[in-house]
Amino acid sequence: MQVNMTVNGQEVSEEIEPRHLLVHFIRDQLGLTGTHWGCDTSNCGTCVVLIDGEPVKSCSTLAAMAGGHQITTVEGLEVDGELDPVQEGFMNCHGLQCGFCTPGMMLTARALLNKNPDPSEAVIREAISGQICRCTGYSTIVRSIHWAANKETKVSLGSAS
């Protein structure tokens, strides 16, 4: 079957098998290997992508179901060579070690900050609670997301004044 969707702002139209899972479509067919694939059981969250701005586990979603929707993968965070504040936060606060969980963590963080620009630590921890990091102990991830929130609220305050 033919599937059409927007991935990181670009229209894609591809021939797929209906049973193709979104995570494999993104990695193998579109070659966007930033999206990781881990547990394969919707438990670890490394495969999270945004569908119409909402984080979703792409190992439990069919590519066919994503047809007609806007998909954002980790490759879509950077715009015109400029990193997203969430990416900067992960760099500055050592939000990753091996980097396996990082794409999913950053996309969930992005979706959270779009809705809630100034989240408390508890809200951040809740937002990423469906995602597993094997390395960092989470503290640095939470700090990275805070860093991004601070940067963004400063920038928007700056532009408002």
Place this chain on the structure above:
Amino acid sequence: MQVPAPFEYERATSVEHAIALRERLGEEARFVAGGHSLLPMMKLRLANPEYLIDINDLSELFYISEDANEVRIGAMTRHRDLLDSELLAQHFPIFRDAEKVIADPVVRNRGTLGGSLCQADPSEDLSAVCAALDAACVIKSTSGERVVSMADFHVGPYETAVGDAEMLTEIRIPLRPNSGSAYEKVERRAGDWAIVSSGAAVWMDGDVIANGRVGLAAVGPNTTSIETVSAALSGAAPSEELYQTVGDIAAANCSPQTDQRGTAAYKRHLAMELTRRSLRRAVARATGQEA
């Protein structure tokens, strides 16, 4: 790499279209809602439908609305919307109690009320919630619609009253004055399925309980509503002794199995203790002592 067996995929454009497809394709076809129970089962080849009918475009099934007598919830309403709904939190706080601890926020973005009830997994939480609230389910087919109680809807583990050519479209929950409800769940870690959960709903008549219900999850078949609880609650004055009596009834009427989540004896203890707690909180809410 786990991939489902081949199937044909079709997107329904309306409830009528979905039902007509289901009627034509028969038992080899399944609806896919959030897909977060069905797709994992298909990946493990525990389910092998030949056709999948995607119902995610049916915007007419996403709603939470209220009239004088009841609250109506569309079958495609997602966990996230059940959690965020102020209307539900105000009338039926049991929903927010339960939704906070169902899966994780990312899974809650996809999973639906209809999918949860139709999956009828014995560990699934919303059947107990809906049964405690005395909800009714609206089931549609090409020949019309029928409304069944939760007791009749939930036939057994992974089995419901929804036939091959039918669709669950709506859940209706009666509004009762002076009512309160609560949900208690014990899990091994954040986002996990329950070791045991208990939900309670009561409605008061002055100082006594007019009636009430208790539903359990993860302790065996046919516990979404414990019938004998209602008899014990009807006309009783709230007291610690009453909560203990009802907790004991709940524990006696379930059949937990020993597994990696705990021993049968531990789960039976939880069924008792969590029922005491959910009932105590439901009464506190019904009598305005707790939000």
